[in-house]
Amino acid sequence: QDIPRRCRIVVRTASALADFGAQLANLGAMQVACFSDVSEDVLPSLVSHLEPATLGQLAGASAAFASCARSDEVWKALALNSLWPRDEGLLKLLVAGEVSPWDAKHGSQGGRSLPRAKALTWRSLFRAQRAASAVLVVDIGFGYTKFGSGPRCAAPAEPLRALQLCSSPTHRADAPRGRQLAAVAARAAPPAGLGRTRILKCPPFLVCEPFNILSEDEANVWRDSFIKPQLPAGAQCLFCPQPMLALLAHGGHADGVAVNIGQRETVVVPILNGEIVWTAILTGEGMGASTLTQVMLEMLVTRNVGVNSDMLTWCRDLKEAHCAVAPERVDAEAASGFAPAVEVRRNGRLSFQLGLERFLVPEVFFRPGPACLPRLVLQAVGTAVSTCPAERRPEVAARLLSAVAVVGGTAEMPGLRQRLQNELQGLLRTEAKSSGLGFCKTPPEVKVLAPLSGMGGPRAAVCHGGQLAAIAACSAGWLENDVGAPDIQLKVQEEEEEKTEVVTPDLTLCCATSWRRPTRIRDIKSAISAAHRCAASTSAALCRLWRSAVGSSPEGEA
Numbered sequence: 361q362d363i364p365r366r367c368r369i370v371v372r373t374a375s376a377l378a379d380f381g382a383q384l385a386n387l388g389a390m391q392v393a394c395f396s397d398v399s400e401d402v403l404p405s406l407v408s409h410l411e412p413a414t415l416g417q418l419a420g421a422s423a424a425f426a427s428c429a430r431s432d433e434v435w436k437a438l439a440l441n442s443l444w445p446r447d448e449g450l451l452k453l454l455v456a457g458e459v460s461p462w463d464a465k466h467g468s469q470g471g472r473s474l475p476r477a478k479a480l481t482w483r484s485l486f487r488a489q490r491a492a493s494a495v496l497v498v499d500i501g502f503g504y505t506k507f508g509s510g511p512r513c514a515a516p517a518e519p520l521r522a523l524q525l526c527s528s529p530t531h532r533a534d535a536p537r538g539r540q541l542a543a544v545a546a547r548a549a550p551p552a553g554l555g556r557t558r559i560l561k562c563p564p565f566l567v568c569e570p571f572n573i574l575s576e577d578e579a580n581v582w583r584d585s586f587i588k589p590q591l592p593a594g595a596q597c598l599f600c601p602q603p604m605l606a607l608l609a610h611g612g613h614a615d616g617v618a619v620n621i622g623q624r625e626t627v628v629v630p631i632l633n634g635e636i637v638w639t640a641i642l643t644g645e646g647m648g649a650s651t652l653t654q655v656m657l658e659m660l661v662t663r664n665v666g667v668n669s670d671m672l673t674w675c676r677d678l679k680e681a682h683c684a685v686a687p688e689r690v691d692a693e694a695a696s697g698f699a700p701a702v703e704v705r706r707n708g709r710l711s712f713q714l715g716l717e718r719f720l721v722p723e724v725f726f727r728p729g730p731a732c733l734p735r736l737v738l739q740a741v742g743t744a745v746s747t748c749p750a751e752r753r754p755e756v757a758a759r760l761l762s763a764v765a766v767v768g769g770t771a772e773m774p775g776l777r778q779r780l781q782n783e784l785q786g787l788l789r790t791e792a793k794s795s796g797l798g799f800c801k802t803p804p805e806v807k808v809l810a811p812l813s814g815m816g817g818p819r820a821a822v823c824h825g826g827q828l829a830a831i832a833a834c835s836a837g838w839l840e841n842d843v844g845a846p847d848i849q850l851k852v853q854e855e856e857e858e859k860t861e862v863v864t865p866d867l868t869l870c871c872a873t874s875w876r877r878p879t880r881i882r883d884i885k886s887a888i889s890a891a892h893r894c895a896a897s898t899s900a901a902l903c904r905l906w907r908s909a910v911g912s913s914p915e916g917e918a
Contacts, residue, residue, distance in 0.1 A: 404428055408437030412486060435482035443489060444511040445814030450828060453612045454488075455480045459832040480835050488835035495839055496548055497826035498541065499568040499602070500587075501525070503623040503649075506820065507544045509563075510827040520820050521547060526623075531673075541565070541590040564596040564839040566830045568822055571602050571620040571627040575638050596839055598829075603629035603636060605825030606767045609815040615756075616763030616809075617737060621770040624648045626725075628736050630744035630760055640743035644736050647725065649770045652679055656721050665712040674706060682714055685722045685775035687782070722773055726783060734783035737764065742797055757797040758804035761788075765809050771818035781808040 407415055407428045415438070419429040428434050440448055453459050457479045480488065492510035499506040499520075508520040523543055524534045535543035545563065567587055573579045583599055591597055603618035610616075614634040620627050626644040630637045653676040660667040660675065667675070682702055701715035725733040741760050745753045761784065766777060788803035797803075811821040833839040 404431065404434050407434050408441060412438055412442065432482050439482050439485055443485065445812060447812050447814060450612055450812065454832055455482060455485055459608065459612065459828060478836065484835065488831050491834035492827065492830040494563055495566055495830040495834065496545065496563045497566045497823055497830055498544055499823040499826060500570055505540055505544065506823045507548060508823060509548065510830050520823050539590060562592045562595045565591065566598050566600060566826050566833065568605055568826050569599050569601045571622065571629060572625065572643065574641050598833055598838060600826060600829050601636060602822045603631055605822045605829060606765045607631055607763065608828055609811050609821035609825035610763065610765040610809040611812060613763040615759040616765060617741060617760050619737065619764065619766045621766065621768035622648050623650050626733060626736065628740040630740050632744060632756065632760065637744040640740050642736050642740045644731060644733065647733065652721050652724055652770065655724060656717060659717045659720065666710045678704060678714065679721060682718050683721050683773055684718060685773050685779045686719045687775060687779060689726060690719055690723065722776065726779065734780060734787055737784060738787055745797060753797060761804060761806045763807060763809055767818045767821050769819040777808040777810060781806050
């Protein structure tokens with residue numbers, strides 16, 4: 361509010377002057393005089409609201425902005441305003457060098473030693489994030505593998521893509537599990553244009569290791585026998601455990617419990633001092649998304665509303681669209697009172713009300729007994745703290761229970777996090793002494809966290825955590841884009857081009873204009889060619905419709 365009028369004018373005209381300032385810098389030591397009178401204590405606050413590219417261009421034309429561009433505090437303000445994920449805590453962890461891929465912490469990858477993590481400047485964080493935009497992060501799953509590249513500096517993270525690995529009655533698998541990395545690389549590559557084959561530089565890979573790996577030896581076997589045979593020779597690859605990335609996406613906690621609700625099972629992994637407690641990992645067999653889908657199918661078949669066993673995939677879609685977790689334990693009589701029933705339809709022929717099933721299906725996770733989800737979490741925490749001295753167990757258990765992260769597509773069900781938190785807190789109150797956690801007085805507060813803003817939901821949290829790890833890997837030199845990267849040949853299935861008499865116009869004049877020159881002329885030609893094919897097909901259809909309507913056969917009249 362107390363910024364002088366001259367400074368407000370600077371803010372309004374900064375973007376317009378940026379291109380002009382860059383041209384002035386090319387002419388010599390010319391300066392933009394209107395910036396020289398801006399107060400030194402006001403200018404940094406103005407600069408923090410500019411785009412990084414704008415600051416760089418103005419710095420070449422103004423001594424005042426050049427001075428600001430040398431200040432790391434200014435770059436810190438720019439990073440907090442513009443860099444993904446726009447979370448101050450996570451960005452500070454990256455700058456402090458406290459985000460590390462798992463292999464890098466152990467000092468080797470692919471037979472070569474890796475440098476230790478080191479603190480960064482805020483300006484170098486921009487360079488690291490730009491380099492990480494070329495790293496392909498692959499979140500390996502059983503039913504689906506998610507993948508995506510890191511976001512560019514000020515751009516939001518692009519939506520993740522998925523590769524279906526399991527076949528269903530309505531959708532065949534996109535790729536065999538043993539060749540999924542090649543399929544991921546092909547889908548993540550730039551458009552192919554008109555050709556069938558592309559020769560590209562192999563991108564660096566950051567592979568997220570599945571939750572169900574239960575030991576370091578098993579992890580090494582999985583890497584050597586499953587992932588490395590799929591990689592092109594010489595490709596760079598780092599490995600990060602999914603539990604570590606899950607906690608990273610929920611705030612970068614060094615202590616906590618990562619829970620993954622997968623397709624076939626639920627896995628609970630305690631993490632202490634930034635290390636997985638391998639001996640405390642617990643698996644809930646049959647407690648996964650496929651079990652919930654089967655329960656939904658059985659309930660609807662029992663109701664005799666026209667659903668049969670061939671509609672399993674449709675029941676999965678119903679579960680994902682309409683199921684929610686009740687705030688407390690429910691039965692068939694009480695479930696109808698939580699929310700009104702919804703009408704569902706299939707192919708215009710099948711229609712019925714989906715009511716109590718919406719809340720009874722998720723109760724699979726909270727059935728009374730030792731195999732329910734809350735007890736599984738407490739058992740894993742109890743095993744993790746059992747290795748600590750007795751006097752430290754309450755404090756360690758409190759740290760673990762203060763950061764519980766639940767990931768996976770099923771974890772996106774409304775109400776699941778709050779219900780799990782309530783059930784864990786209730787178990788601690790009633791079984792504090794017998795739990796083996798050492799609580800003699802008031803038990804600690806349990807927190808089941810939500811992913812940070814910018815990390816997507818629980819379904820995408822692990823992959824976005826991998827993108828953060830890719831930034832750290834590039835900043836430390838663990839992944840180097842295009843340095844000795846091998847060429848890979850990607851074959852893409854494309855439809856045969858239709859032969860038409862439409863002539864593609866000459867693009868020489870259009871593409872010769874510097875401010876209109878596209879980055880890939882082949883893409884422009886491909887788009888125009890596709891439009892011509894569509895126009896020719898539409899024209900032929902109109903000809904046929906015209907002849908059938910007016911009863912004329914000569915081609916000329918049509």
